[in-house]
Amino acid sequence: MAREGFLVPVETQASLKKKTAVSTSWVFLDNSGESTILDVDKYAIMRRVQIHARDLRILDPLLSYPSTILGREKVIVLNLEHIKAIVTAEEVLVRDPFDDNVIPIVEELQRRLPLANSICHGQGEEEEHPSTESGEENEFPFEFRALEVVLEAICSFLDARTRELETDVYPAxxxxxxxxxxxxxxxxxxxxxxxxxLTNRVQKVRDELEQLLDDDEDMADLYLSRKLSGTSSPANGFDAPNWFINSPTTGSKISKTSRASAATTQEEDDIDELEMLLEAYFMQIDGTMHKLTTMREYIDDTEDYINIQLDNHRNQLIQVLSLRNK
Structure with missing residues (x-):
């Protein structure tokens, strides 16, 4: 008599992933400053922001990746000290929002990400039409505002650690x-x-900013809003001058040339805008590096002085012993 068989369900790859994936706390902040905290696994993050697994691994604290500011097609990956974040053109995702060092950064993002005119909306006729200066601030892309908050936080954090060390080193x-x-x-x-x-930590952040400043293409990759807008850029809306309308061929050539020239100029302006932002924080982190270099030189000078003193005492002791032996 044949033995009856039992069908054993085979687990799919998706179900295996769900079982092995570990949930991590993330805070999601949109351009209005609203935040949502969720415990999600890496696959949910990959689907939400369309990021590759290799890029997401950069944010894994267990893998000890160096400081990184990485521009991709739709996201910016930020791995700077305790800040592990993903920035898109519309939202910011920050890992481990309950960490003591991360909480102030999340609060600062909530305060500075919303546009000023959206905060003042409906509070009077003057506020509905903000000044030109505030309008220029509002045109600052969302991803740049988020990047500025992160860079400011990291540079200030490392500078504070350096000043704390200075207060201990020099008296010692x-x-x-x-x-x-x-x-x-x-x-x-x-x-x-x-x-x-601490010097190694500061050096890593400084090197990353310097490398980014040296490569215009890497800086252009960080301009997510422009890549998102694509062909809807204002530069593409240039028309041919009126005096060339009667000549379709000439007008077409002039129109294409004007659009290409305008697009190139706009891209250069975008890079200049980001370059000024990065240079400001590069100067700050470079100043912190200078403090640490000065501190190291002071330590080296003290060590040289101590060695000279010890050599002098040793020579005196040798002379005393030699006199006694005589």
Whole structure:
């Protein structure tokens, strides 16, 4: 008698993914500053912002990727210290929003992402028609506003850590100079190790900004709004001059030339706008790097002084011993 068989359902690849995927807390902020906190897995993030898995892995804190500002077709991937974020032309996604270092950044994004004229809407005739200056601010692309908040937060964070280290290092070095002891030497050794680690962190952010500033194509990749608008750019709406209307061929050539020239000029203006933003924070992080370099030089000078003092004491001791032996 044949044994009856049992059909065992085979798990699909999708179901396996759901079982193995780990949920992570993310906060979603739109251009009105409204935030939503969700626990989602990486596949939900990939579907929402259309990002590749290799780019999403950059934001995994367990993989220790270096500081990165990466422009893709529809997103900007930001991995800067404790900030792991994805910026699109319409929203910002920040990982681990309950982290103590991330909470102030989320609050700042909520405050600065909304447009000024949308906040003032309906509060009077004058406010419905903002001034030219505020209008120019409102034209600043959403992704640039988000990028500015992140860069400002990171540069300020690293500068604050540097100033805290300065308040400990310089008194410790002065104390070591006045009294050479094991306790003071050990204290300076620990501070020097902390300074080396902080210098490496600052150097990574500085190098990323410098590399970005050196490549116009990389900067252009960060302009998500322009890529999203595509052919609807104002530069494409240029018409041929009136005096060439009677000549369709000539008018067509002039129109194409005008559009190409206008598009090129607009792209250069966009890059210049972003370049000024990046340069401002590059100068700030470079100033922080200069503080750390000065601190290291002071430590090196102190070490040289201590070595000279120790050599002098050793020579004196040798002379005393040699005199006694005589």
């Amino acid at each position: 070095l002065d104390e070591l100079t006045s009294k050479i002891s094991s306790r003071n030497l050990d204290r300076v050794r620990k501070l020097k190790s902390a300074m080396t680690r």
